[in-house]
Amino acid sequence: MIDLASDVKTRPTAAMREAMMVAEVGDEQAFEDPTVNALNERIAALLGKEAALFAPSGAMCNQIAIATWCRPGDEVICDAGAHIAWHESGGPAANAGVMINAINGHRGRFTAAQLTAAIKPAWRHCPEATLVSVEQTCNLGGGAVWAIDDLDAVAQAAQSRGLKTHMDGARLFNAAAATGIEVARHARHFDSVWVDFSKGLGAPVGACLAGSKAFIDRAWRIKQRLGGAMRQAGILAGAALYALDHHVERLVEDHAHARRLAEGLAALPGLQLDPLEVETNLVYFDVDAATAGMDAHEFCKRLLASGVRMTAFDARRVRAVTHLDVDGAGIELAIASAKKALGQANG
Numbered sequence: 001m002i003d004l005a006s007d008v009k010t011r012p013t014a015a016m017r018e019a020m021m022v023a024e025v026g027d028e029q030a031f032e033d034p035t036v037n038a039l040n041e042r043i044a045a046l047l048g049k050e051a052a053l054f055a056p057s058g059a060m061c062n063q064i065a066i067a068t069w070c071r072p073g074d075e076v077i078c079d080a081g082a083h084i085a086w087h088e089s090g091g092p093a094a095n096a097g098v099m100i101n102a103i104n105g106h107r108g109r110f111t112a113a114q115l116t117a118a119i120k121p122a123w124r125h126c127p128e129a130t131l132v133s134v135e136q137t138c139n140l141g142g143g144a145v146w147a148i149d150d151l152d153a154v155a156q157a158a159q160s161r162g163l164k165t166h167m168d169g170a171r172l173f174n175a176a177a178a179t180g181i182e183v184a185r186h187a188r189h190f191d192s193v194w195v196d197f198s199k200g201l202g203a204p205v206g207a208c209l210a211g212s213k214a215f216i217d218r219a220w221r222i223k224q225r226l227g228g229a230m231r232q233a234g235i236l237a238g239a240a241l242y243a244l245d246h247h248v249e250r251l252v253e254d255h256a257h258a259r260r261l262a263e264g265l266a267a268l269p270g271l272q273l274d275p276l277e278v279e280t281n282l283v284y285f286d287v288d289a290a291t292a293g294m295d296a297h298e299f300c301k302r303l304l305a306s307g308v309r310m311t312a313f314d315a316r317r318v319r320a321v322t323h324l325d326v327d328g329a330g331i332e333l334a335i336a337s338a339k340k341a342l343g344q345a346n347g
Contacts, residue, residue, distance in 0.1 A: 001195040002308045002330045002337075004261075007171075007199040007254075007281060007323035016202065016242045016303060023238030028054065028230045030192050035234030039241055046244075047193055048184035052210035054237060055228050058170045059083070061194035061209040066131065066146055067222045068215060069164045069192070072097030077105035077118050079105040081140035083168055084133060093298045095226065099127050107277075108138020109146050112157035119161055134159040135168040136175045142177040143258075143282030145175045156190035167193040170207075174280040175186060176335040177251035191215065200251050200281060202324045206236050231347055247324060257322040257331045264335035265320075283320040291341055302341035308334045 003009045012020070026032035035103055036054050042054040055061050062084050066076060076092060078084055080102035092098045103110040103118050120126040134154060138144045155165045164217060167190040169183070170306035176183045188192040192211040209219060219249055230236075262275035262283045270292025273285035287296040294302070296312040310320045323332070 002326055002334050003333060004320040004322065004326060005053050005309045005311045006267060006319075007321045010198070010200075010323050010325050012202065012203040012204050012239055013324075015246070016239050019233050019242040020238045023234040023241075025232035025234035029224075030277070033232065033234045035045060035237040036230075036242065038198055039237040040320040042241070042244065043195065044210050046183055047187050047195070047210045049187070049193070049211070050213045052208045053216055053223060054230075054240075055194075055207050055223060056205060056230070057198075058168070058194055058196045058207040059091070060170055060205050060223070060226060060228050061087050062088060062133075062166075063095050064209060064222045065166045065194070065211075066092050066098060066133075066230070067096040068219045069131045069166065070096050070098045071130070072272040073099075073127060074130040075101045075120070075131055076097045076131045077101045077115060077129055077163075078133040079102065079108050079110055079135065079138070079141075081105075081108050081138065082133060083137050083139060084171065098131075099134050101127075101129065106141075106143025106167060107126075108135055108142040109144060109150060110154070111150065112153040115154055115157050116161070116230045119163075119243050129161075129163055130333060131132045131164045131166055132168045133168060134190075135170070137171045137178075137280050137282070139170070139282065142208055142277055143171070143174070143280035144277070145178050145279050146186075146316040148179075151186060152189055157226065159189070164192070165190045169193050169195045171196070171199060171280065174251055174255070176256060177248070178280050192219075197240040197243050200254060200323055201240070203239040203243045204236070204343040206240050206241075223319060250324065254322040254324065255279075256325065257281075257328060258320075260328070261320060261322065261334060264331075268339055268342055271338070274338035280321045283322070285318055285320075286316045287318060289315070299338075299341055303334075304335055306340060308337040326342055
């Protein structure tokens with residue numbers, strides 16, 4: 001199976017499994033797990049923050065951050081395509097009682113001017129905006145990377161109005177790999193930020209949320225409330241530490257594979273995409289039913305029959321994600337399988 005459905009499909013390597021097996025463990029909730037403690041310290045340092053906590057997932061990190069920064073009835077401002085607005089099952093409303101104010105940005109990114117315009121008047125009839133969230137990279141934006149100057153401008157605009165700033169860093173390491181700029185610089189002006197280990201870094205589970213010591217102290221209470229406290233979690237933290245040592249620098253390979261995949265797919269009649277928009281490891285494209293002779297769901301069904309998996313978001317939109325389990329030969333096979341699927345429809 002050439003599985004391009006998501007980078008969460010990665011499986012731990014043999015060496016990562018070995019690191020998990022030998023990891024020291026203890027009660028994570030009581031701060032007695034040395035491997036989790038080492039991971040938290042390392043992530044805090046990497047992101048330029050005072051402290052960090054280990055959580056089962058990035059979605060939980062988002063939910064913890066929102067509930068820590070906001071009160072029920074507050075408003076969180078983000079892009080219309082943000083993960084917290086689309087893919088967390090209404091968590092902001094259900095877990096923190098907050099509203100989402102969505103900005104129609106460009107490929108997941110918005111400007112400081114758009115943010116300022118989105119903040120409602122300080123009037124008791126309006127919800128009070130307390131948090132601005134950005135996503136680096138932007139998933140539904142096709143893996144688009146925020147420019148550092150734009151991140152700085154948005155953070156400055158938020159902070160000048162008294163809002164806290166949060167970065168969903170699910171693929172922050174991909175942004176760093178694409179730009180050559182360290183993750184701490186991306187996150188410099190954000191009050192909270194998290195990074196994921198179960199996507200491009202190839203760990204089986206886990207993410208770390210970082211911020212000030214006071215923020216993390218409060219965030220622990222929310223983590224407990226959400227059921228996120230763990231016990232001998234060093235087994236999982238060991239995988240994350242291994243990933244930081246061995247799987248960060250190789251992310252550029254995934255980006256090269258994504259560009260090759262995009263170029264190959266763009267050359268096929270019936271598939272619409274601009275390879276120049278592929279900045280990291282996400283490849284989004286449209287299936288033109290009139291030309292291809294099928295919709296996106298049928299296209300993905302035919303690919304799967306050839307041993308290649310991609311994700312159809314709707315009747316037109318398809319996503320393919322490169323990761324460490326797919327090498328260059330797998331990419332070429334995926335292109336050939338796409339050509340075969342389209343050729344079957346067109347005789």
